[in-house]
Each structure stands twice: as structure tokens, then as C-alpha cells.
Amino acid sequence: MSIVTLDEAKAHLRVDGADEDADIALKLAAAEDAAVQHLNRSVPWTDADGIEVPVPPSVKVAVLVILGDLYAVREGAIIGATHAVNPTVERLLAPYRRITFA
Numbered sequence: 001m002s003i004v005t006l007d008e009a010k011a012h013l014r015v016d017g018a019d020e021d022a023d024i025a026l027k028l029a030a031a032e033d034a035a036v037q038h039l040n041r042s043v044p045w046t047d048a049d050g051i052e053v054p055v056p057p058s059v060k061v062a063v064l065v066i067l068g069d070l071y072a073v074r075e076g077a078i079i080g081a082t083h084a085v086n087p088t089v090e091r092l093l094a095p096y097r098r099i100t101f102a
Contacts, residue, residue: 001044003032003055004063012064013071031066040098062092
């Protein structure tokens with residue numbers, strides 16, 4: 001199960017046609033993986049009773065923001081720029097993050 005569909009991703013990126021589908025799908029999978037890893041949660045999401053529940057809209061938007069970053073900066077580096085976690089992504093994901101203790 002994915003958090004964001006390929007059609008939703010392409011709409012967010014404003015991409016028409018299928019020429020970039022494979023690249024977008026790969027970046028979408030990476031964006032979803034990054035969000036899931038940050039949240040310490042798996043997809044599909046379940047509640048305390050183990051019942052599957054929808055992924056919150058803010059998490060979907062965070063995945064789209066990460067995807068947009070990956071799509072816009074394909075080489076991962078901009079000369080003269082510093083890289084940090086996008087603060088919008090942090091704000092969107094923070095309420096849903098599960099903290100684990102070793």
C-alpha cells in the first residue's frame with residue numbers, strides 16, 4: 001500500500017504524460033520510505049487495536065514535499081547551499097512520529 005498514488009504525485013509535480021513515470025515512481029517510493037523511517041511507523045497504518053486507518057493528510061503532504069525536493073534537486077547538491085531537513089516536512093510529520101526507546 002502506498003501513501004500517495006503516482007497520479008497524485010504527477011499532479012503535485014505538474015507532470016503530464018508518462019515519459020517520467022518510472023523516475024517519479026522511484027522518487028515517490030524514496031519519499032514514502034523517508035517519511036515512514038522518520039515516523040517509525042509502517043504502512044498501512046493501524047490504530048491501537050490493529051485496525052487499518054487512513055494516513056493523515058499532513059503525512060501525505062509531507063511525502064509530496066519530499067518528492068518535490070527530490071524531483072527539483074535531482075543531483076542532491078546545490079553549490080553554496082546547506083542541506084537540512086525541510087522544516088515544513090518536520091512540522092507535518094512531528095505529531096505522528098513514534099518515539100522508540102532502546
